[in-house]
Amino acid sequence: MHGPLRPPCPGRRALTATAVGDAKVNEARPTENAIRPTRRENYAEWYQQVIRAADLAEVSPVRGCMVIKPWGYAIWENMQRVLDGMFKATGHQNAYFPLFIPLSYLEREAAHVEGFAKECAVVTHHRLEPGPDGRLVPAAPLEEPLVVRPTSETIIGETYSRWVQSYRDLPILINQWANVVRWEMRTRLFLRTTEFLWQEGHTVHATREEAVAETLRMLDVYATFAEQFLAMPVIQGEKTPEERFPGAVDTYAIEAMMQDHKALQAGTSHFLGQNFARGCNIKFLDANGRETLAWTTSWGVSTRLVGALLMTHSDDDGLVLPPRIAPVQVVILPIFRTDAERAEVLASCRALVAALAEQRFGDGPIQAEIDARDVRGGEKLWQHVKRGVPIRLEIGPRDLAAGTVAMGRRDRPVREKVAVARDEFVAHVPEWLAEMQAGLLARARTFREERTRRIDRLEDFEAFFTAADEREISGGFALCHYAVEHGAAAADAVLKRLKVTARCLPLGAEPEAGTCLFSGRPSARRVLFARAY
RNA sequence: CGGGGCGUGGCGCAGUCUGGCCAGCGCGCGUGCUUUGGGAGCACGAAGUCGCCGGUUCGAAUCCGGCCGCCCCGACCA
Structure with missing residues (x-):
């Protein structure tokens, strides 16, 4: 077990068996997150800001x-x-x-129409003509309206x-x-x-x-x-x-x-x-x-x-992409001052991209990209952090001389940078990406398990979905006995007040006799409750 | 559709109450110099029909009327 990917202790200097130098953790700046507000401060706004910072959509x-x-x-x-x-x-x-x-098609299934009628865009005309004020107005009505x-x-x-x-x-x-x-x-x-x-x-x-x-x-x-x-x-x-x-x-x-x-x-x-x-x-x-x-x-x-x-x-520094879905697994940031250095460093980066393309990860070659834009180093680096690229590499004259690359991982603190021998990096990248992928899944699963409860008393249910104070995010997944056919009416007021809904009847759960949390009727299984998007 | 808020350079805002000063500030953008291995500094510069239409006035971002759009909260939802 070696390699830079298992630093002994987060935030400390990471020692590596094969790396040319010790890990460098730049602590010159006070820790500051890229995304404001943070998740804890305002989750909904954080979500919007991550989309903006990662340049996903607008x-x-x-x-x-x-x-x-x-x-x-x-x-x-x-x-x-x-x-x-x-x-x-x-x-x-x-x-x-x-x-x-055609509108008439939608009417073929009664429940279906009822479900979708309220949210349909309807096309009623097929021509625009100049209106009295010079603006275009719909003309030529369709015989039968068309639903988008x-x-x-x-x-x-x-x-x-x-x-x-x-x-x-x-x-x-x-x-x-x-x-x-x-x-x-x-x-x-x-x-x-x-x-x-x-x-x-x-x-x-x-x-x-x-x-x-x-x-x-x-x-x-x-x-x-x-x-x-x-x-x-x-x-x-x-x-x-x-x-x-x-x-x-x-x-x-x-x-x-x-x-x-x-x-x-x-x-x-x-x-x-x-x-x-x-x-x-x-x-x-x-x-x-x-x-x-x-x-x-x-x-x-x-x-x-x-x-x-x-x-x-994602975290308070922006998007975090699992390597298997990331458009780019490795972004290379060349560092140079002079034109001569530039030529040398870029050539070396291109060679590395080619070497990485020979390595397979998941169902394809490793996607590596060189970001040679004329943007300041720190600014550029943070852009890739915010976009969630799994691995960042810095390659400069010093690395060329030493045969190393400076690696940062998106599942590690941003300022943690590890020097790795270049050959070592190429050889081990697939393994490290797989490890990141597995780590993200495990972390998400742990997060979910920690916020999943089997709840058998209504007061516990209410407490679970009630924040202790302004800063706490309450709730999670509650597994409760619920008489689906008969409990709905009894549950309605409580659920509405707590903004909680029955999400699903989990598959594969062993049958378990119990009492409906809301109606007191017998129940044969637990139902998953949560607040939902 | 109900309740609340807001429309001012690309973005975020101040100015509106109490009409008049060149329509300002921060970020961003451009150019130059200095910097560059962790979100740069200085200088200069470009960029605004103040949401739209009408009214009041010598004069409107500011007051009045109407309209449009956006955001937040509710009912609806992948």
Whole structure:
């Protein structure tokens, strides 16, 4: 066990067996965080400031919409790439369906309309003409208004009804990457915007069992992705009837805990039963020649995952990216004064990038980038800290002479810099990145476990969700007995007051007889309660 | 949609109550010099229809009327 990645003690000088020099911890400046306010001071504002400091996105001139900037979009592209591979590996194909849904389609499933009607953008005209004051006004009304898709069950269902004739046509396993629009009252970058990017899988099956299996399989894909790539531990569970997707029979979700102890639904998977098959007329002849209604599912994750990622790992110095989802794993900051030094240092940096590209991490080569911009060193370094790049390297004339690189890790204090032999660095980077990845997951899991309680008395429940003083962030995950079918009315007032909701019925929990915390009725299992995004 | 707040160079704000001084400050931006292995210093400079429309007035960022937009709190939500 050696290498600079396990300094014996945080904040102290780290000793390394192979490094050329001792670790250097610059303590000249008083400790000061890059992000203000800090998480503790004002969590919601901290979130906005991290997005700004990391250059992920900004609010657009269009109400409720965001501009996703290159760094933020690169993270989303990585998510897309990995998930897309996982979808393909489970037999799905990509396709694309229209942005516009005829109003009449949306009406095909009663619960579905009711759920989405209040947040639909509607296109009513197809032409602009100069108005009396010289400004353009809509003209030429459409015969039937078009809804900008809030989700695509109905338009895809309509299409599937023509594709499905025989049991031999099944299953249909299709995904689409798309944008959707939901006219929300209040928006927050990445977490809830009027327009957002997502993927939606839509499948059709011959039997109920197969559709249920698909629903749970994709939920598991999401959980695996969240944990292995985003280093974000999640709880898989079934939604309560109140939280169910409009039109679904069962909705499942992965729930993650953010650093303010709130739950964030990071992905959903719906067993739609035959509801949409009925509404959209998806029928097939089975092996016995009988006309049968199909069974469908749908499942999705969105750019919300970027917000989830941010709130899982980031600290008061900005974004922290798990190496497996970071667009760049290593950023190299060349240091030089003269033109001669510049040429020499840059050549050396380029050689290092090439050497790193030979090393593999996860499913690809290590992505290293040289930042040779004419920006002052300290300023430049902090930009990369705030953007969450896992490893920073400084390479200057002294390193060239000594055959070293100066390394800083995003999971270590910013001012902790370790000199590592250059060859050593190249050889061990994959291992160190893997260690960072695992460390982030472990830390997030510990955080969650420390704020998860089994609670059996209402007064404990109230206390758990009540802050002792202004500065404390209260709450977390509460696992409580809850008679789902009968307890809702009894629980309503308490939950509303505490702003807590039933997040899900965790899967895989062993049955346990108990008494509903709210209604006193018998309960067979515990339900996960939390404040939620 | 209800309650509260706010619109002044790219960003953050002061000035508005009590009309008149060249519309100011900080950050950022540009140029030059000095610096550079941890968020630089000095000097010079560019940049504003004071949200929009109308009214009052000799004179409006400031007063009056209307409109638009944004933010926060609630109801709705991936």
